Amino acid sequence: MTLPQSEETAVTPAVAAHGRAGLLRRLLRNPVAVTCLVLLALISLASLCAPLLTSQDPAHTSLTESLAPMSGKHPLGGDGVGRDVLARLLYGGRTSLLGALLAVAVAVVIGVPAGLVAGYYRKWFDAVSSWVSNLLMAVPAIIVLLVVMSAVGQNTYLAMAVFGVLMSPGVFRLIRASVISVREELYVDAARVSGLSDARIIRRHILPVVQAPTIIQAAQMLGLGIVIQSGLEFLGLGSATQASWGSMLNDAFANIYNKPELMVWPGVALAVTVAAFGLLGNALRDALDGTATRGRKPRGTTPRKPVAVKHSAPPEATDALLALEGLTVSYPTAEGEKTVVEGVSLTVRRGEVLGLVGESGSGKSQTAFAVLGLLPPEASVSTRQLVFDGTELGNLGRAEMNRYRGRRIAYVPQEPMSNLDPSFRIGAQLVEPVRRHLKLSGAEAKAKTLALLERVGIADPERVFNSYPHQISGGMAQRVLIAGAVSCEPDLLIADEPTTALDVTVQAEVLDLIRSLQRERNMGVILVTHDFGVVADICDRVTVMQTGTVVESAPVRELFAGPRHPYTRMLLASTLEDAEPRSPLSRIVPASIAGVTDPAVITNSVHQEGPA
Amino acid sequence: MIVFLVRRIAAGLVLVLVIATTTFALMGLTGSDPVRQIVGQTATRQQVTAKSAELGLDQPFVVRYGHWLADAVHGNLGSSWFSGESVTTSLENKLPVTLSIVLAALLLSAVLSTVLGVAAAVRRGALDQVVQLLAVLGFAVPSFLVALVFAVVIGVDLGWLPATGYVPFADSASGWLKSITLPALSLSVGAIAATAQQVRGSMVDVLRADYVRTLRSRGISERSLLFRHALRNAAPAALTVLALQFIGLVGGAVVVEKVFGLNGIGSEATSAGSQGDTPVVMGVVVVMVALVVVVNILMDLAYGWLNPKVRVG
Numbered sequence: 034m035t036l037p038q039s040e041e042t043a044v045t046p047a048v049a050a051h052g053r054a055g056l057l058r059r060l061l062r063n064p065v066a067v068t069c070l071v072l073l074a075l076i077s078l079a080s081l082c083a084p085l086l087t088s089q090d091p092a093h094t095s096l097t098e099s100l101a102p103m104s105g106k107h108p109l110g111g112d113g114v115g116r117d118v119l120a121r122l123l124y125g126g127r128t129s130l131l132g133a134l135l136a137v138a139v140a141v142v143i144g145v146p147a148g149l150v151a152g153y154y155r156k157w158f159d160a161v162s163s164w165v166s167n168l169l170m171a172v173p174a175i176i177v178l179l180v181v182m183s184a185v186g187q188n189t190y191l192a193m194a195v196f197g198v199l200m201s202p203g204v205f206r207l208i209r210a211s212v213i214s215v216r217e218e219l220y221v222d223a224a225r226v227s228g229l230s231d232a233r234i235i236r237r238h239i240l241p242v243v244q245a246p247t248i249i250q251a252a253q254m255l256g257l258g259i260v261i262q263s264g265l266e267f268l269g270l271g272s273a274t275q276a277s278w279g280s281m282l283n284d285a286f287a288n289i290y291n292k293p294e295l296m297v298w299p300g301v302a303l304a305v306t307v308a309a310f311g312l313l314g315n316a317l318r319d320a321l322d323g324t325a326t327r328g329r330k331p332r333g334t335t336p337r338k339p340v341a342v343k344h345s346a347p348p349e350a351t352d353a354l355l356a357l358e359g360l361t362v363s364y365p366t367a368e369g370e371k372t373v374v375e376g377v378s379l380t381v382r383r384g385e386v387l388g389l390v391g392e393s394g395s396g397k398s399q400t401a402f403a404v405l406g407l408l409p410p411e412a413s414v415s416t417r418q419l420v421f422d423g424t425e426l427g428n429l430g431r432a433e434m435n436r437y438r439g440r441r442i443a444y445v446p447q448e449p450m451s452n453l454d455p456s457f458r459i460g461a462q463l464v465e466p467v468r469r470h471l472k473l474s475g476a477e478a479k480a481k482t483l484a485l486l487e488r489v490g491i492a493d494p495e496r497v498f499n500s501y502p503h504q505i506s507g508g509m510a511q512r513v514l515i516a517g518a519v520s521c522e523p524d525l526l527i528a529d530e531p532t533t534a535l536d537v538t539v540q541a542e543v544l545d546l547i548r549s550l551q552r553e554r555n556m557g558v559i560l561v562t563h564d565f566g567v568v569a570d571i572c573d574r575v576t577v578m579q580t581g582t583v584v585e586s587a588p589v590r591e592l593f594a595g596p597r598h599p600y601t602r603m604l605l606a607s608t609l610e611d612a613e614p615r616s617p618l619s620r621i622v623p624a625s626i627a628g629v630t631d632p633a634v635i636t637n638s639v640h641q642e643g644p645a
Numbered sequence: 646m647i648v649f650l651v652r653r654i655a656a657g658l659v660l661v662l663v664i665a666t667t668t669f670a671l672m673g674l675t676g677s678d679p680v681r682q683i684v685g686q687t688a689t690r691q692q693v694t695a696k697s698a699e700l701g702l703d704q705p706f707v708v709r710y711g712h713w714l715a716d717a718v719h720g721n722l723g724s725s726w727f728s729g730e731s732v733t734t735s736l737e738n739k740l741p742v743t744l745s746i747v748l749a750a751l752l753l754s755a756v757l758s759t760v761l762g763v764a765a766a767v768r769r770g771a772l773d774q775v776v777q778l779l780a781v782l783g784f785a786v787p788s789f790l791v792a793l794v795f796a797v798v799i800g801v802d803l804g805w806l807p808a809t810g811y812v813p814f815a816d817s818a819s820g821w822l823k824s825i826t827l828p829a830l831s832l833s834v835g836a837i838a839a840t841a842q843q844v845r846g847s848m849v850d851v852l853r854a855d856y857v858r859t860l861r862s863r864g865i866s867e868r869s870l871l872f873r874h875a876l877r878n879a880a881p882a883a884l885t886v887l888a889l890q891f892i893g894l895v896g897g898a899v900v901v902e903k904v905f906g907l908n909g910i911g912s913e914a915t916s917a918g919s920q921g922d923t924p925v926v927m928g929v930v931v932v933m934v935a936l937v938v939v940v941n942i943l944m945d946l947a948y949g950w951l952n953p954k955v956r957v958g
Contacts (some may be wrong), residue, residue, distance in 0.1 A: 108704065168660055168663060170889070170892070171660055171892065171934070171937055171938070171941070172664055172892070172894045172934060172937070173892050173893070173896035173899075173933060173934075173937065174896055175896035175897075175899050175900070176895075176896060176899070176929070176930055176933050176934075178928075179899070179914050179915065179918035180668050180671055180918065180930060181671065182671065182918060182919075183672070183917070183919060183920070183921050183926060184671040184672050184921070185671075185919035187919075191684060198776060219893060254786075256784070256785065256838070260787040263787060263789075264789055264900050267900060267903070268899070268900060268903060268915050269788055269915075270915075270919065282789075282790070282793065285793075286793060286904070289793075289796070289797060290801070293797050294796070294802075296793055296794075297778040300790050300793070300794075302839075303787065303790065304785050304786050304790065305785075307784070307786070307787070308781060308782070308784075308785030308786075310787050311784045312781060315781070348661070360785055365741070402858075405862055407858050407861055407862055409853075431867065432866075432867075434864075435864040435865070435867075436864065438861065438863065438864035439862060439863035439864030439865070440863055440864055443862065443863070444859065444862035444863075446855060446858075446859050446862075448806060451854070451855040451856060452855045452856050452858075452859040453856055454856045454860060454874050454878065455856070455878065455953070455954070456874070456877045456878050456951065456952065456953060457874070458953075462860070465863075465865055465869065466864060467861040468867055469864065469865060469866070470864060501953040501954070504835075505952055513905075514859070517859075517863060518862075518863075520865075521738075521864075526813075553837070
């Protein structure tokens with residue numbers, strides 16, 4: 034009996050712009066929505082045509098027919114005072130539907146204009162109306178209705194109008210939130226600058242945006258209105274002469290020991306109607322979401338597979354810290370399995386820095402996550418071998434893999450701020466794995482963590498230890514993440530573009546830090562990057578990836594001296610020209626590459642959907 | 646922190662005051678004639694005037710409100726026009742009943758929605774479908790209908806739990822628990838459905854977050870990941886929904902009390918409301934709104950505890 038959540042249905046302008054026309058069509062393709070619409074149409078029709086469907090008077094009492102069984106005269110029997118159950122059911126539908134419609138109309142008539150004005154003009158009206166709306170939402174509706182009915186008299190429609198006022202904050206908040214989000218959009222701004230009147234802007238640009246969410250909300254409010262109205266009538270409040278589902282339940286309750294089945298008809302009518310409104314609202318929302326995502330669907334043609342070029346013989350598998358062979362990763366999409374990494378092999382020796390280079394979407398991050406076993410559950414992964422320090426990781430269970438992750442193989446992410454748990458102090462996040470893997474006491478783990486923070490160049494470790502992630506800078510967060518990665522002295526560090534999200538001045542420092550930690554601890558490192566400058570700085574060997582496969586693998590000097598694959602040459606050329614590697618590529622490379630952003634689409638969506 | 650608390654309490658007091666004033670105005674300014682109802686249709690004009698003077702109804706509205714407010718601040722909510730019983734005493738007797746079922750329903754909602762929501766988010770598949778279905782049912786079936794079905798099936802037909810009546814905790818702890826189980830359960834169905842849906846949604850989002858993957862990369866146990874980190878981050882959104890649902894629980898108690906024959910504040914509200922017994926209605930409204938305010942402040946405190954950005958910033 035609480036007002037529906039409004040913010041959830043607030044839409045961004047992009048959503049509304051995408052195709053309102055398609056909304057109805059989508060809705061009609063959804064079997065649930067169609068069922069709900071048909072049911073609601075039948076219920077409305079039945080109550081509208083009540084006089085045609087029954088000749089009985091719903092208010093006519095007859096003591097001789099009290100609790101009468103089903104018969105030709107009373108198809109559904111009689112109630113406690115001998116009124117015809119069928120007639121009351123049909124006429125009661127009128128009361129419920131009309132009452133709910135009235136409530137929703139009042140809520141919309143108050144909520145929409147107030148929301149428009151508050152969201153568009155803000156200022157004092159916004160402050161006042163928001164305060165009133167919060168106030169109305171904090172009061173249990175049924176109590177207010179009890180007071181109103183006791184003060185003004187027992188009139189169902191009046192009560193529903195008041196309930197409409199009580200529901201208006203839901204509409205108000207929804208409209209206000211939507212308007213605020215559209216208001217700052219460029220096209221609305223442009224309209225304002227070009228001198229369109231506010232009324233015209235609201236009519237042309239803002240009303241269309243809030244239409245759909247208002248309809249969704251209205252569907253759910255209709256259900257809510259029916260629920261609250263029947264609740265009041267069940268309590269015996271409401272017009273005594275008017276048939277309604279709530280008063281039928283009241284009568285059934287009075288006869289609960291004599292004829293409990295009286296509850297069934299109004300109960301079912303009530304539940305079916307409210308459920309239909311609720312499901313219809315959900316279906317509308319889904320249809321709206323569907324129009325929103327349609328444009329973003331990956332449109333993939335399978336890319337042309339480049340042919341790999343080999344330099345000197347690959348290192349012997351025996352001295353490899355990590356040997357990955359034949360890695361293939363694919364994701365289910367609407368058009369079937371989409372392969373994002375195919376047949377990738379690479380090796381890393383102890384104390385060696387391997388650069389894994391490619392454009393975004395080349396599958397390098399997916400490869401890195403596959404080694405860590407951190408791909409999302411929907412990914413299907415296969416390898417010929419994934420051997421780490423003599424153990425095949427591919428066969429390990431989750432718990433066994435957890436003994437390697439963090440302890441032997443560690444990970445430094447790309448985006449520092451989104452990779453720290455916002456709800457825990459930095460110290461707690463760093464101490465937890467140290468205690469678990471190294472079996473240290475709390476005090477020992479804290480001491481070790483503070484020393485680590487100092488080692489990664491944090492001036493005031495004690496303060497950072499006690500800070501929350503939102504209290505430190507991005508560069509500091511990346512140092513914290515590096516400290517977290519090396520805290521259990523891993524043998525292999527996988528760093529996924531560890532400097533991309535940082536300021537240029539901080540980038541060099543962070544790279545130096547990784548390099549010095551790597552030397553100090555003789556770690557193997559896989560450095561995922563798209564930047565050959567970074568490769569030249571700190572890598573020993575390079576593996577170049579394009580569209581999910583390895584095209585070239587060589588020691589750094591050899592590769593810089595004589596890149597063999599055209600793609601490598603292109604990447605190198607673009608770096609040397611000090612240009613963004615992407616712009617020349619899109620011109621030179623066949624169109625297929627442009628379509629190969631799917632892995633990026635997938636990882637990005639995984640990356641960015643943090644908690645709201 | 647203290648500033649925050651003081652501001653919230655002040656806002657709550659303002660809310661109670663505004664609602665009380667509005668209610669008093671509504672009850673006082675409308676046309677119905679409670680005195681006639683009290684003394685009966687056969688009473689003489691003198692009797693009506695005398696009763697009117699006795700209740701203070703011959704005084705102007707503002708004066709009456711001033712008296713009520715002054716008394717209320719001192720904890721005296723007046724006495725019922727019909728029974729003459731002190732409103733404060735009567736509410737004191739009835740509050741435990743309502744508090745028992747409403748708080749039990751809140752507890753049930755919090756626990757069950759977390760369990761269902763987390764399970765649906767983690768396991769997905771069939772269990773997820775069941776939770777989604779429950780969410781729709783919980784929205785569609787009003788709590789008093791659930792209460793009716795529970796009362797008939799579990800209370801009367803199966804006879805597992807009492808269908809009517811309240812046993813005070815002081816009399817018998819197990820009797821108390823039995824007497825509030827069905828009311829609290831039927832009251833909480835809607836709140837469980839709505840909150841479980843929110844827990845599920847937030848958990849799905851949080852489990853996709855970068856920091857969860859990074860935590861996983863450090864090899865921490867799946868249990869800690871799920872219950873320490875993910876749930877902690879999903880909780881604030883769920884708590885917001887639960888706080889809203891609590892307002893619905895208080896309202897729902899009015900109807901559920903009737904079904905289970907509980908003599909709580911809700912049934913007091915119904916009877917006083919239909920009689921136009923202003924002092925009782927005022928008392929009920931003040932107590933119910935105050936209950937909502939107190940629980941909301943507690944929820945805000947929990948929210949701040951869960952969300953460091955709110956706490957520190």
